[in-house]
Amino acid sequence: MNRAIGKNSQVLQILAREIQELISQEEIDMEGLQEIRLRVGSPVILNIRGKERIPKRNGKPHLVTKTEMRETVDYISSYSLYAFEEELRQGFLTVEGGHRVGMAGKVIMDQGTIKNIQYISSVNIRVAHEVKDCAGKVLPYLTYDQQLYHTLIISPPGCGKTTLLRDLIRQISDGNRWIQGESVGVVDERSELGACHLGIAQNELGIRTDILDGCPKAEGMLMLIRSMAPKILAVDEIGAPEDIHAMEYAMHCGCRMLATVHGTSMAEVQKKPVLQQLIQKKRFGRYVVLKNGIHIGEVEGIYDERGTLLYREQYEKGACM
Template identity: 30%
Template sequence: MTTLAAAPARQGQDVQRITDDVGTLLKFLPGDVEQLLRPIMDTVDEIKLRYGRPLMVLMGDRWEVFDEITVDNDHLLDINAKVMNWRDDGRKGVEGTCHRLYRTKNADGTIEGVTVRVGRFMRGVAWPLKPYLDEDPSMLIMGTPGSGKSTLERDIARMVAEKIRAFCVIVDTSAELSGDGRRAHPGIGYADRVQVAMKAQQADVIWEAVRSLNPRVLVVDEIGYADDARVIKQASKLGVKTVATAHGNKFQDLVENEALSPVYDPPIFRWLVIVAARGVYHLYDLPQAMNQYRQGQVPEYRDLRV
């Protein structure tokens, strides 16, 4: 990859790591798990409960194994009873926070495990992108699961909404951007939001938001289907800009994803951001990068860091 010069650091824009109310999340956990983890929740990023296996907790970049608790059926049924209304994709958000639970099942429908993600709002992680968003807020963000692309997108929504208020509209399918329930997460600032009940309905809800909520900028989490791409392209013809995320960790992943071809051939996004690592962004001028790619050249990017 050809790299352009890194952007100069900006002063006075420290990243603030704000953890959502963990007490609300702990209420969903079995008593012994809650008692064990409560004192260390400030350092916990993810919790894995898998039937017949010891409790595992992600702390930073290391999985810690707590052999004193072996997950049994009672643990899983306890969580299931407290949640009750799981989404069709097996997820459940905690109202007013970005905490999230995910339930997995065996082939026979029996609950096999539960994963708990601790929601944290990182204010300021989008700051290196501000000059580019000010120029044109249409941006596609790509990264691997857990890379921080949704955290980045949430902060982008906040920054965009500081300028245009409720003309920035979040279409939230996973409840990861704006939280679950009736009360939106404060991390989205002045942005409006609409929730999507089922992943299969995302394209329809995007279009309904365009028709009914008067957005200038849409913020959409996890586009991956052709219908999503087509409706975003249609919105662009009406002058609506979009910030969206997709899976992938290199430029080639975008151009090899045929489902997303409506948004990159030709490009409707001005910018492509690859989240190379937490706080490390490779920024492409997408129209320019596509021209370079078609000419057999290696697309250039600018290296930006928080």
């Protein structure tokens, strides 16, 4: 079995048995499976390559019961939601394989801050995809003399930025014709890049990669600089002022930055207060902008520090999925 298909099939094991059977009876493109949405009293909804599909039993949509939701949450949390309090404050947690599980329900507050979520009524499982070599088309535009430009990947949610970042890390770490193998420090705050389980990465991030799993980005970048002396620092979904300060410090220390941010265009990102200064100073040598197209991972364009378009991809079979 293809490894990617095996990992995606594994996600079914955290569902209630009735729902597992319901989905297993369908002929599903597991490589294209992006989301599984469960809501108490509503049908199971699958997102497959951007299209919704509602599995049926005896010709009728199956409505998720409270018992099935409780069973699913028990599997996801290993029967202890309290053990995941810190993650749930963000509204989601990451399970083995790097799959992200979002939850909605009754929010428990403690002195004005979110402590936990109870009475879960909705679950959204975002299926992680490890697609090797999907960064092959963009990497030549991100390097010079076998060195990496400071690179920022800009993407709307769900368009493949984490998949692209993951493969860039692997290729940079292992080395190829475009770049010599470099030590890469990864701050994997949400456990989506390496998908570490008991400290061991489930995804392949290369032979020269060191991972801080579950660590806040700003603190993690400084820790890696002090302890592991990486040549490249990689982080997913920057946005807080402390993230930017840590990135600037890393750049001054000689580290090359590889980061992602939510956005639909360079123009939109330029308006983000926390990023304005870095962009105006032309600290990033390359910007990769993904678009919300028909297929995951479509590249709207690659731009240099001045905003000049260097590359635009027409979707072809075999691009990031």
